[in-house]
Amino acid sequence: MIEVSELRKRFGPVLALDGMSFTVEPGQVTGLVGPNGAGKSTTMRVILGLDAPDAGTALIGGQPYRSLRRPLTHVGALLDAAALQPSRSARNHLLWLAHSQGLTAKRVDEVVGLSGLETAVRRKAGGYSLGMRQRLGIAAALLGDPPVLMLDEPFNGMDPEGIIWMREFLRSLAAEGRAVMVSSHLMGELQDTADHVIVVGRGRVIADASVTELIARVSGGQVLVRTTMLDRAMRVLNGAGAQVAATGPNTLAVTGARPDQVTTLLSRNAVHFSEVSAHRATLEDAYMDLTRDAVEFRAGLSEHVR
Amino acid sequence: MIITPYQSRFREGSYRFTDLLHAEWTKFRTVRGWIIGVVVGALVVAAFAFVTGQQGSCNVSACTGPLGPGGEQVSDSFYFVHQPLTGNGSITARVTSLTGQVPTLTQGPGMRPGLVPWAKAGIIIKASTTPGSAYAAMMVTGSHGVRMQDDFTQDVAGLPGAVSATTPRWLRLTRSGDTVTGYDSADGTHWTRVDTVTLAGLPSTAQVGLFATSPGFLQTSLGEASASGGPSTATGVFDKIDLTWSGGSWAGTDVGGGGGGPTPGFTQTASTFSITGSGDIAPSVSSSGGVTIAETLVGTFAGLIVLVVVGAMFMTAEYRRRLIATTLIAAPRRGHVLAAKAVVTGVVSFVAGLVGAGLAVLLGQRVLRDDGVYLFPADALTQVRVIVGTAAVLALSAVIALAIGVILRRGVGAVAAAVVVIVLPYLLTVTAPILPIGLNDWLLRVTPTSAFAVQQTLIQYPQVDNTYSASYGYYPLSPWAGLAVLCAWTALALGLAAYLLRRRDA
Secondary structure (H helix, E strand, C coil): CEEEEEEEEEECCEEEEEEEEEEECCCCEEEEECCCCCCHHHHHHHHCCCCCCCEEEEEECCECHHHCCCHHHCEEEECCCCCCCCCCEHHHHHHHHHHHCCCCHHHHHHHHHHHCCHHHCCCEHHHCCHHHHHHHHHHHHHCCCCCEEEEECCCCCCCHHHHHHHHHHHHHHHHCCCEEEEEECCHHHHCCCCCEEEEEECCEEEEEEEHHHHHHHHHCCCEEEECCCHHHHHHHHHHCCCEEEEEECCEEEEECCCHHHHHHHHHHCCCCCCEEEECCCCHHHHHHHHHHHHHHHHHHHHHHHC | CCCCCCCCCCCCCCCCHHHHHHHHHHHHHCCHHHHHHHHHHHHHHHHHHHCCCCCCCCCCCCCCCCECCCCCEEEECEEEEEEEEECCEEEEEEEEEEEEEEECHHHCCCEEECCCCCCEEEEEEECCCCCCCCEEEEEEECCCCEEEEECCCEEEECCCCCCCCCCCEEEEEEEECCEEEEEEECCCCCCEEEEEEECCCCCCEEEEEEEEECCCEEEEECCCCEEEEECCEEEEEEEEEEECCCCCCCEEEEECCCCCCCCCEEEEECCEEEEEECCCEEECCHHHCCECHHHHHCCHHHHHHHHHHHHHHHHHHHHHCCHHHHHHHHCCCHHHHHHHHHHHHHHHHHHHHHHHHHHHHHHHHHHHHHCCCCECCCCHHHHHHHHHHHHHHHHHHHHHHHHHHHHHCCHHHHHHHHHHHHHHHHHHHHHCCCCCHHHHHHHHHHCHHHHHHHHCCCCCCCCCCCCCCHHHCCCCCCHHHHHHHHHHHHHHHHHHHHHHHHHCCC
């Protein structure tokens, strides 16, 4: 379990973390989503003891990372898949990591199997594609068989087949009772992977909810009505206690009533309509909605700087 | 839903520093370029021993000079006016003048009046006229007053001041068995004992008499960049000679073939002797035409540069490749990470240094001898000290480079800084000494280059004038003190590196 509490961190003029607080629970995949520069990587680096926060705490199973004795048996992390010595083979990369935790080459061979790198593992890491490096990073994160996994943008550079493999793999790790935290700047990548999403922007948490909850919150139970009898439809629906807003010359957005209720109301009152549909928001919509402020803020800032 | 948190299968293991050592060693050995670098470093150290550029004539003619009673290389050439003394006895003489000739040098060949500081004239009791035999002597010198010296390496001061007709010096030596006691006096009445020495194995019949000699003239200018010199002579005038036995006739011998000065010999007028000699009765120093085993290690600084590059890269490659984050995630105790890296770098470089220096010293001696170069003798223990010390210099230098790598986090910068700190002082003080001697000595006391003192095999004698400088194999600090200076630098660099590594974000 990861507990992040009121993290603050400033890099010169940039406030990278501004009171970041959240908890990552075991047994599920938690997505950490936000635009570039929202503080995702910095949060992970603080959790892993690489960067010292100006204020706040980050705990792994109740302990600060720097006090962990064999840390890779507590947390497996993939921060930067490209961070490899190019002339060292992938296997030797895993081997030194294993040795640092008192683990043997046998464990290296196990994680190589888990990550599907068997055929390439003796090659120099410098020749690896980004997708292969991501797999190598996953193998490294799994070395210590940790209960917590933290992966920064693991889908980057993966081909569609790799993305499907990664999703399956992350879900299976969570199913074993591990806490899996995955960051991404693309909410769509997490749609079929994450159970829980933490949306961050400008160094703080904007939303922290399960995926279903988040979608419901954005779509707000909206129903779309297309009719030529706009005034009459609005009166009828208003009269039944729903909120109605005209969104076009012959379209209405209705909240406070389910699609079947709207259909019944309109039919009973002889309002002709050509369409009644529930508006289905995607995770992407939710994300765009939530992070709009943060993105606009950044665009404005860079404009200003220029 | 109740979720059972996952438990790692490897949770039970405890932290061990040796795991970090193992990891860093695995890191090191799995980058071929670094292993090649270490091997090249060792080979470079060894290779220079084969290309010293030294050429001599000792394979044509014998070069081995005389050895003193202590087994050390000595100079033993002087003009000796002597007669035998059997059993105990005493000789007394008055010296009224000490003059000499030195080379004109800048004015072309020829001699001009002058006296070198360690020109000598006095009385001596010597086992035989064979060079290198045991002796004890009382003498006046060019500018070091009266001295009592014995068996080449021992030197005790007597009356100060120069000798002249108005300030003559009275000298006396008394033999009793194996011991000889020296006295001096300004007036022949009031005598002062200077020293009593034991000459092991002094035969019952010894040669006793008067002598004069004068070591080579040496002139240095602009630091030590230009040194010139040549043979000199000294002439001592003696009278009031008093023997406690019924003396026989005096014989003159140019012991050791002289020091190259013109017209050695003596003249006797009534009871006054005038003796002219050239050479020295003293331990050999570097200027006396040989090289030391340090000459086989001229490749040390080249190998050092290679190992410094490897040491710096072992650290800075982690920054360049951003691997440092992975390293510190695996081992959050940053001081331990630095320690493990330093141990691996140090041990690897030390082994490379042992192999390189070992090959250089053992094979290089043979190469020098084959090329006819005279090598000063160095016993096995000294050779071991030179080899191990050189390996330690290489290891500590590589560790300093590693530490600078942490501090600067840039490969090129770290290599440049390490070279400036370690190699530049070496070039300035040893390879191409162009600095004033005072500054040179200071650099060799405080910079990491001080540690090259571990390669010194010669002893610096105050009673022998010589260019006692690093380029001739003499360092101002003792071997282990020099190495201690480098250790201090290493500790300082590692301390700063540990502080910054802990304090900075990775």
